[in-house]
Amino acid sequence: MIQTTFDFTIHEKENNADSQAHLEVNTEKWMHHCKIIYEAMKRGKKVGNEDPRVWDESIKNYRRIGHLPRRIADIKKYLEGTGIEVKDDWKNGFKYYYL
Numbered sequence: 001m002i003q004t005t006f007d008f009t010i011h012e013k014e015n016n017a018d019s020q021a022h023l024e025v026n027t028e029k030w031m032h033h034c035k036i037i038y039e040a041m042k043r044g045k046k047v048g049n050e051d052p053r054v055w056d057e058s059i060k061n062y063r064r065i066g067h068l069p070r071r072i073a074d075i076k077k078y079l080e081g082t083g084i085e086v087k088d089d090w091k092n093g094f095k096y097y098y099l
Helices: 017-042 068-079
Strands: 053-056 061-064 087-091 094-098
Touching: 017 053, 017 068, 017 094, 068 094
Parallel strands: none
Antiparallel strands: 053 061, 087 094
């Protein structure tokens, strides 16, 4: 059974001061992006860079996700040990992620 709710955390350390400052300013937004990406994958959606829009229930509209591979890496790390695996495949030259 897939766990239904998560309060996502993301990586806390970047490799340079500018990136670290950017991370600190955007942490809450990116945690929210992880949550809506995970929710979309739970609904059976394949999320990919070709069309990185994901339904966001909190605004009742689609939200464009930047840096999707970084958000997926955060989700994978957060899900370690839960038995939930984020899978991926390629279509038309774009990588898609799903559960």
